Amino acid sequence: MWERFGFYGMRALLTLYLANHFLFSQGTSNGLYGAYTSLVYLTPLIGGWVADRYLGSKGAVKLGAVLMSIGYFTLCFGGEQAKPHAIIDGQRYEVVIGGERGQETPPQYAVIDGRQLQIRGNDDKTVSLLAADGSEARKVAAGSFRSDADRSPLFVLVMLLGLSAVSIGNGFFKPNISTVVGTLYAPGDRRRDAGFTIFYMGINVGSLLSQFACPLLAVYVGWWAGFLLAAVGMVCSWALVQFDGGKLDGYGEPPAGVADRRLLIIILAVLAIPLMYLLFSNVLASGDAATKAAREGAGVLGYIASLPVLGQLMFGSFLLAVIGIPVWAWRIGNRQEFQMMMVAIILVVFNVVFWTLFEQAGSSLTFFAQSNTELDIGAYTMPAAQVQVFNPLFIVMFAPVMGWLWGVLGRKRLEPSIPVKFALALVGAGAGFLVLVFGTQFAGDNFKVALVWVAATYLIHSIAELCISPVGLSMITKLSIARVVGLMMGTWFLSIAVAQYVAGIVAQFASVETVGGQVTNLKVSLDTYTGVFQTIGLISVGIGVVLLILSPLIKKWMHGVQ
Known part of the structure; x- marks a missing residue:
């Protein structure tokens, strides 16, 4: 809970902080946000491997917590507004x-x-x-x-170093906290599912609390206060593991017989921060170049050439995985194994589409809330960053309902298959944006829509998330050839990282011109957001319908996997 408190609190503030404090354009802010969130899902591939080989999951969690705390504290030092x-x-x-x-x-x-x-x-x-x-x-x-x-080059440097430290720390923390929870229960212990339910609720409670509290401090005290609260949350997370009173003795320990490499790993983790800084600097220097290339019709090769180094690495490795893994499976596996691996790769690709749309929450939807949403609800004016709180609120409300629904349908043998759940999630992601587009026709003379339309979008997206998020990792482990389960798990997380990056690119297309960080023409802003949201909404619904049509064939290739 405390780790998610810090992470989602900072995430709620990031794009608005970049646009309103450093006065970067919306395109640049969205690009940096996409780069950051993609690295958050990419670094766990290394952090998980280091924990398995050397640190142990508990040691990795503590190191990650320290690095993330340092990163959040660093973000408190933003200097004067540009x-x-x-x-x-x-x-x-x-x-x-x-x-x-x-x-x-x-x-x-x-x-x-x-x-x-x-x-x-x-x-x-x-x-x-x-x-x-x-x-x-x-x-x-x-x-x-x-x-x-x-803007001060020094404070831009400090901000990018802060993001770099959080990215590295998250790589150690994110994959290994789940591993610690899993080791608390012996194989076959029926309490395991209940334990992970508590764990899952903790994630959403932390997200709910921080996305309400951090924006309030940022608006009424200062950006530094919002980031400080995130840092305090992360320190609490570290303290609960460090001072556990012996309750975690024997859990998540380093593998037996392996030399102590903690000091070397800490040194390498610190040295990795400048490497991350260079990636962020490259994204910042590239600015809106990729978006401009796409808008000017530079073609696929021209677009890829204009991407920052991070984007080229991300797309290159993902394409290599989705093409190379099926070819490898066809060569070494039997027909059934090949078909199951193909299903896994197909669903990985569809997964990119879903999270690309879902992750507009921290970028384009937040800027839409700031410029084109009526946030005054009478006795209270909601900060724009606070609208993201609807997602964890709806998850907490509807996760038990969806779990109950799947259980009832399962007992009646009517529960949708995994491909159908993926299709429903894609249709839901698109429908959420189309509902918001429909709501824009009721915008007032100030070109702002009622908050209820944004809340409705988050409601539909949250229900869609519950269709896809809980089944993804389980699906990968069941469909993959045993020898490459780890590689496929890495590909799954890589797909989410790619989605985060693409989400930043999509948000750049929804970017509008600003002066001093603020939109000067709300009609143009509303028209821009409406056009982009309608386009991605229709595309997502269309892709979801295609997957729904293909689901009987895909289910057949799953050979009984549920």
Whole structure:
């Protein structure tokens, strides 16, 4: 619970922190967010291997907790907000941000000849500069206004090092805490499922609490306070394992007969932080280049060439896995084993589609909440980052219901097969966005939709998550040839990492122009988000329907695996 408290608390803040404090463009913020979340799912492949060979799962958990704590504490030191400026007709002008603390969309003013002129974007991509009485003092032609900021290289360095430490620490923590829980029960112990149910609820309780509390501190105290709360949560996580009163003695210990490599592993983990920093720096330097290449029709090769190093490595290794593993299975396995491995690979690919859409929560959906959602619900104004709390809230509410439903259907031999559950999840992911698109037609004169439509999207996505998330790892272990179960598990996590990265790319397409971190034309913003959400929603529903049609054949190739 405490580890998820820290992780999801920071995750709730990240894109808005990048856009509103460092004043990166939405495209750059979404790209960094996608890179970070992809590494969160990629580093556990190494962390799990190190734990199995040398550290033991308990030692890896403690090392991961320390590194993540250091990362969150590092993020508290963001320095002063970046200084925005605008380039108008080739000349640079200072930009002043108005409003009060707690106001998430304050007005921006360009300082021209000693006058503060409010910046307002127009539907035709021109920009109006308004005098104090609201009259148009100057109109800037489309393409002649560019927003940027002066940000401290030192504090950008500190922020990227913080993300790097969290990424490395997560690699040690994430795969091994589950292993510790599993070792608490002997084979055949019926309490194992109950134990993992408690574990699963702890994940969602931590997520629920942090995504409510951290955004409040960030808005009303400062970004540093939100990250500090995440760091405190991580320290609590470490303390519970470190000072366990002997309750974990004998569980998750290093393998017998292996030399103590803890100091070397700690040194290598610390040295890996600069490597992660270089990957993040490359993503930051690339900016929106890949998105621009895609929009300009550069083609597949041109698009891949424009990707940051992390993206090229991610896509290259995933393509190698999904092509190479079936070829290998065809050569060394019998017909049944080959068909089962093909099913596993097919579902891995569909898994990428689902998580690409689902992970819009931390990027495009959060920016949509900030600019185009009515967050004032009467007695309370919800911070934009806080809308992510709907997901764990609905998971806690509906996980028992879905478990009961599957049980009832199973006893009647009506429970959907694994491919059908995957198909339902894809249809649900797309339907969630289409519901939000439908809700945009009821937007008010301020081009903002009611919060209930965003909540409905999270509700549908949460139910879809419950269709796919619990069965994925189990499916891989049952379908894989015994000799490559570990490789297939790695491919599964790689698929999620790729999905996280692609989610950042999709979010870049939904990015809108900002000044001082704020959207200046809410109509253009609403139209942009609506177009992207409708596109990915329809694509996901279509892919889900295709999988549903293919599910009888896929089920046949599973040869009785349930």
